[in-house]
Amino acid sequence: MTALPERFVQRIKQMIGEQEAAAFLASYTGSAAHGLRLNPAKVPLDEFIVKMPFSLTPVSWCPLGFYYHEKDRPGKHPYHAAGLYYIQEPSAMAVVEALKPEPGDIVLDLCAAPGGKSTHISSYLGNSGLLVANEIHPTRVKVLSENLERWGARNILVVNETPERMAERFRGFFDKIVVDAPCSGEGMFRKLPEACDDWSEEKIGHCAFMQADILESASIMLKPGGVMVYSTCTFSEEENEWQIERFLLSHPEFSLEPVAQGECFFERGKLANTYRLWPHKLSGEGHFLARLRKSASTGERSEKPGAGKVKPIPAATRKLFEAFCRETLTFIPEGQYALFGEQLYLLADGLPSLKGLKIARAGWHMGTVKKDRFEPSHALALALKPGEWKRNVNFSTDSDEVYRYLKGESLFVQKTGKGWDVVTVDGYPLGWGKLVQGQLKNHYPKGLRWV
Structure with a gap:
């Protein structure tokens, strides 16, 4: 059994009572659930089920999600390298299902690394709309970019900025936002026992303060009528229900909405239309989520950051790239190209001005342009579909x-x-x-x- 901090155990007993706390604590004698989520852009569901050499069982709240047996090692299979699935804790799959992205949406994943929510959003957008994935930590943004690259996402902007800086540039820009907030991580104690050593009540207070600031920035970036899902992987009320209550008191233009999947599979939180996933009540780790709608009659206007001017790529660059496409591919990707140093990108549609932002990816990375040759990128290969190569x-x-x-x-x-x-x-x-x-x-x- 995972050795839980004594003060954490006391807090859980105070929150849910001695009897239920006993069942909660007993769940820590078992193993964590293992999950993966298929990539519908690369493999249809029926084909996926037939081809996967793992023991798969559906995750009830995610049509794309499956449990696998702990003896399986899907991360060491070539299909993982090909981006056919993403390994993700099953409870975490609930967040994007609550958001319900649709083709054409402009979506922000504000605290995006390592990429579980971003790849999930990409599955629902397809090659339409725009996904902006932001991560404040430079080392983690590299992992985020690699995961989106392996997923084959084309219409992306990966940014390395603070939420405050993002809010300055993207006021009223997004249809939908995920705020998977940094938290005290109590819900991960069974999966990551080392997280117990990092836990303290002081950390809860620090995280709650930070979460309030992140929510404030996110509220600025959401369009009137837009939807925001707030989530954590912790149990503390300070970071969950109390956080949402404080936000609603200062933002009357927002209201909580029910989550359809929650009616069947999740437990209601202590605040109406908030949801908790408990490890002793379902096969997954601890999670909290709330879906918030911004009123369409706020008096605010949706704003688009200036598109800015993108310098046309040199004719010699285009000639090299098109020669590569004619020899290797069955098509020449259409759209607006940009050259960042030697790196050639096909920009996502609807991309705002990038001036002054720390950018890790600005669309679909085509490759590197040398003096007399073009070298294709890994991202170009991973986003190709059958029939697109010769x-x-x-x-x-x-x-x-x-x-x-x-x-x-x-x-x-x-x-x-x-x-x-x-x-x-x-x-x-x-x-x-x-x-x-x-x-x-x-x-x-x-x-x-x-x-």
Whole structure:
């Protein structure tokens, strides 16, 4: 059993009573639930269920989510490297289901790393609308970018800013916002026992203060009539119901809305239309969520940051890129291109001015433009769909070659010609290789290679 802080145990007993606290504490003698969420842009649900070599059981509140057995290791399977699924704690899947993003929405994930909510939002947007994923910590924003890249997300803007700085630039801009707030992490004690050592009542107070500031910034960025979901992975009322009560008192233009899935699977919080996921009442860890609607009659106007001017890419750059596309792909991606140093991006539609923002990704990364050549990016390969490439080398999941490729080894293949090939596993893109006289030179990113 996880050794829980004594003061935490006392607080739980005060919150839910001795009898229910006994059942709650007993849940810590069991194992944490393990979950993954499929990527519908890469694999249909029926195909996914047939092909996955894991013991899968549906997650009741998420149509894309499944439990897997702890003996399975989906993170070490080539399908994970291909972005066919995202490994995510099952309770955390409830947040985006409560938000209900729709194609065409402009959505902000304000505290986005490592990317669970962002990839989930992307699944519902498809290649329409815009997802802005923000993360304040520079090291975590790199992981966020890599996860969105593997997911194959094209219409994205990944930003490394404070919520206050974001609010200055994006007033009334978003249709929907997720605030998965930094918290004291009590809900993760069973999954991450080391989180117990970092817990204290002082941390609860610090987190509550920070959450209030983040909510304030988020409220500024939401359009009149828009929806915001606030969530934490903690149990403390200070960070949950009390946080929402304080926010509503100072923001009468907001109101709480019911969550349909919550009626069936979640327990109501102590504040009406707030929801709690308890580890002793469902197969998942601790979570809290609230769906808030901003009145359409606030008197505010939706605003769009100035689009700004994007410098046209040089004719020589376009020529190199289009030559690559004609040789390797079945299409030339359409839209507005931008060159950041040597990096070529296809900008997402509806992208605001990027001036003055710390940007990690500004759309779909096409690749690197050298003096006399174009080198495709990993993001370009991972976002391709069957039929969009002319050249590929395919390996099966039970072959030695696919694992050697993921380790960064060059391979000899039975194929003639030369040039860039999409490397696939059972037809799903994994990355690039460059064929030279029967040798496939490995271009799987060094930082992602398996050891």
